[in-house]
Amino acid sequence: MRVIVIDDEKAMHLVMNQMLSRIHDVEVAGCYQHPADAMEQIRNEDIDLVFIDINLGHDNGLEVARGLRSAHRELDIVFVTSHKEYAIDSFDSYPLDYMIKPVSQSRLEQTIARAAARIGEKSSVVDVPIGKLTVRALGGLEVKTEQGEPVKWISRKSMELFAYLLMHRGSPVSKSRIIEYIYPDMPIKNAAIYINTTVYQLRKSLHASGHKHIIANSLEQYWLLFDPIEADFVMFEDQVSQFSTLSAENIEAALACERLYTGELFDERSYVWAAPEQIRLHELYIRFAKQIGRWLLQHQKPEQAAILIKKLVSRSEWDEETHLLLLEAYGKLGDPAALARYYEHVTDLYQKELSIPTPIEFTKLYEHYREII
The missing domain is CATH 3.40.50.2300 (Response regulator)
Known part of the structure; x- marks a missing residue:
């Protein structure tokens, strides 16, 4: 109180x-x-x-x-x-x-x-909650009520504080840590005042949907009560953990899980404090998408594989394995023109952008499929 x-x-x-x-x-x-x-x-x-x-x-x-x-x-x-x-x-x-x-x-x-x-x-x-809050944090930050109404932020700092607490998934965060990351350029005395204002603004933003109570605090710590929150990045990570192996029975569910990843955590918001978590989730996605891509290629589904791997390449342009997978997908599709174009693209990438020879694995794979198409 x-x-x-x-x-x-x-x-x-x-x-x-x-x-x-x-x-x-x-x-x-x-x-x-x-x-x-x-x-x-x-x-x-x-x-x-x-x-x-x-x-x-x-x-x-x-x-x-x-x-x-x-x-x-x-x-x-x-x-x-x-x-x-x-x-x-x-x-x-x-x-x-x-x-x-x-x-x-x-x-x-x-x-x-x-x-x-x-x-x-x-x-x-x-403050009776009206359903759940749906949070899209992959590819930006958007919070909606169960009725589809977006939460309207009173200030950029209140939105950033929500994102910071959201990233901690219900774990308490000390007031001093919040000051360090949310107000890095502000004198500590001023920041201690502003954090109270920001918390007030955040609760006011959430009040209309009956979710003011989810901003909890005690003993100089703040956290989100996560029960009424459905966050895409949490769902994505939880679901990925269920696919240690892929099969014909779960591949569609795996593809649906992959589609949850619509961009980097908070994306264009560019919160400096979010960088380690952005990298961790990005790497998790890359590993998972590669796993799906390899399964699709092994089970003669090159068209689906090509669609997925092209998206993967756009998220990880310098990943050698990803380029090899896409080259293999074009080869298994039996499309010599697409195979040649992509091999040329990879060659340019290495020789012109990186000033190094094209790895021998690419040349061998290209020549293998060029002979059998």
Whole structure:
């Protein structure tokens, strides 16, 4: 639970900070003397509860609370004051609680317990997931609800944070690690503030589909609750693991799995932190596609093999085995023109681009099929 304290006495900031820090799962997001500063944070971040002193020097705490209630209906408010006579006047602001100074630890814990119960009630009503989220991360990043509506990102950083947590597949990631990778050029103090804003924006983006709750955090760590998420790159890797061997019975399923790989992880987004995972998934795809291509050639399906291997060549232009497989596919198709064109293409690739002789394996394979076609 994230809370803010608005009180014109700095001593009260210290007292509330100390008392709240003793309560499990409570984070003091800020302490302010001036309501305007607090409102700026509440606009940009996910805040659950605000403690407001009714007497705020030049400001009227009741008016501040009414303004907050009008702009943020889900925000809970607790009045903290030395003046009992304000209690009746505060009722039209619908406060969660009204506390008289000096506040005791036990009284504060009761209030926090009430706030936690309210948050639970609101989550059960507002944040009921509407089906699953479908994530296409291979070849870009697109998130859709079960009804086919795309999730609309509030900012590029909120989208990037979702992608970063998605890549970790439900495993917790420390706040410091997120700052290191998502805000690499920003001073740590500023980044620590911006991450709260980004999390708030991300939850707001997911709120419309009832999936705000999937952004979980505790003890300076964040993670995605993966149960309502169907991500293509996870499905691809899970399915590939089922094809240790290929047969006539599972080849169509293997081809369907291969088609899941529509591009590199996050593709044009070019997230630097995603590079190791992009490479790992790319290499997994190349090995799997080669496995399918070899099976198709061995079982006299050169037309299917050629279609698949041409796609494989476009993803791995400098892979020698892939070029050999495509040359073999043209040979088994019995197409001398295509065989000659592709051999010439490979020769140019090696001699003109790499300035080295064409490997002898290509020449032998080409001559073998040229003789029998």
